[in-house]
Amino acid sequence: MSDVNQASQTLLDSNPASQRIPPSVFLLTGAVAVIGSNSLVLSPIAPEVAQSLGVSVPMVMSGTAAFGLGTAASALFLARHIDRIGAWRMLRIAFMLLTASLLVSAAAPVAFVLVAAQLGAGVAAGVALPAIYASAAAIAPPGRESKTVGIVLTGWTLSLVAGVSISAVLADWLDWRAVYGAVFLLAAGAFAVLVFNGHRDKVSTEPAALPLAALTIVGVRPLLLACGAFMTAFYGVYAYLGDHLHSVLGLPISANGLVTLVYGLGFGAAAFLDSLEKRVSPRLGLPAAFLAVALVYLLMAMENGTYGAILALAFLWGLANHLGLNLLIVRLTALEPGRRGAIMGLNSAVTYLAVFAGPLGFGWLYTTAGFGALAGLAVVLMVVAILAAYAAPSTPRN
Numbered sequence: 001m002s003d004v005n006q007a008s009q010t011l012l013d014s015n016p017a018s019q020r021i022p023p024s025v026f027l028l029t030g031a032v033a034v035i036g037s038n039s040l041v042l043s044p045i046a047p048e049v050a051q052s053l054g055v056s057v058p059m060v061m062s063g064t065a066a067f068g069l070g071t072a073a074s075a076l077f078l079a080r081h082i083d084r085i086g087a088w089r090m091l092r093i094a095f096m097l098l099t100a101s102l103l104v105s106a107a108a109p110v111a112f113v114l115v116a117a118q119l120g121a122g123v124a125a126g127v128a129l130p131a132i133y134a135s136a137a138a139i140a141p142p143g144r145e146s147k148t149v150g151i152v153l154t155g156w157t158l159s160l161v162a163g164v165s166i167s168a169v170l171a172d173w174l175d176w177r178a179v180y181g182a183v184f185l186l187a188a189g190a191f192a193v194l195v196f197n198g199h200r201d202k203v204s205t206e207p208a209a210l211p212l213a214a215l216t217i218v219g220v221r222p223l224l225l226a227c228g229a230f231m232t233a234f235y236g237v238y239a240y241l242g243d244h245l246h247s248v249l250g251l252p253i254s255a256n257g258l259v260t261l262v263y264g265l266g267f268g269a270a271a272f273l274d275s276l277e278k279r280v281s282p283r284l285g286l287p288a289a290f291l292a293v294a295l296v297y298l299l300m301a302m303e304n305g306t307y308g309a310i311l312a313l314a315f316l317w318g319l320a321n322h323l324g325l326n327l328l329i330v331r332l333t334a335l336e337p338g339r340r341g342a343i344m345g346l347n348s349a350v351t352y353l354a355v356f357a358g359p360l361g362f363g364w365l366y367t368t369a370g371f372g373a374l375a376g377l378a379v380v381l382m383v384v385a386i387l388a389a390y391a392a393p394s395t396p397r398n
Helices: 003-014 024-053 057-077 079-085 087-107 111-139 145-173 176-196 220-248 253-278 282-302 307-335 337-369 371-391
Strands: none
Touching: 024 057, 024 087, 024 111, 024 145, 024 176, 024 220, 024 253, 057 079, 057 111, 057 220, 057 337, 079 087, 079 111, 079 337, 087 111, 087 176, 111 145, 111 307, 111 337, 145 176, 145 253, 145 307, 220 253, 220 282, 220 307, 220 337, 220 371, 253 307, 282 307, 282 371, 307 337, 337 371
């Protein structure tokens, strides 16, 4: 770079306007909120759905498993085209499919149709989420990647606080179909905004890489192993927390919504710890966040079933999970910026294989040994995540 270009870049970086978070980031945040509302809403209302359709709760939760399987397959085989086709264009296509799938979910006459519709929603999410995360990293101001990704991740907070929590109350007052109807309206609104926002893509001229090609990038494999253990633990515990509260503790469905609300508040509160994240080295920050998650699961395994204790742990759970997820995405997207779409596709594939494996794999243990055993297994998985994250090569923050 010439001296003139260096001086221009220095002036740009020192300009406060160049450091502002782009408005597009908040649109991406809303898109995450819609996807999150669908992916997390079934657990709190599962007992109501099971009673309505005349099936068991594990059968209903196979809808979440189908969503995870569809997301994983889509992320693996379709998300690799994001860099070539354009993240925003792919996002619009994905939301068109998501909107249709949610409409079918709301009208499902039998459990099989609900499961099939959630499989379609998963295919949409498997393209949408990598496109969102790749776009967030690409449009982030220099030096503010963690902050930008953190804002986008608050979409999960919105889905938990304004989506899932209210949905549990709707299921109590009205019907579980009203829940999916509400999420359908959110998805339709988001699709309309995406169509008319006019955001242009910067596409790559290189052909799409093979589905697993990004695994050759140094650092990807151990971080994906950490992601898999981290997410399997979360979805395995989350899938049956609602039934534990309703069937074991005898609480109403709306109580599940309050737990989800508190979890969402904890998840959002982690945004205030952005300055703390910067003081910890990249190699130690992620294992430390995973250690905090492991401690929460350990306390869950030891708690005596009181609702107050579960609420307190839900807040800490959300706080620790946000830190872990944020640091994981920042480290992954920093490995090779030119292949963010492919890397995030693998990340989403692993994440939603965990959505598939968590409810199914933990279901037998929950039925035979109870909720405490689930939390104990989650601790073991988090130990794996800690070791994998520590073993991964650290990448410097931009």
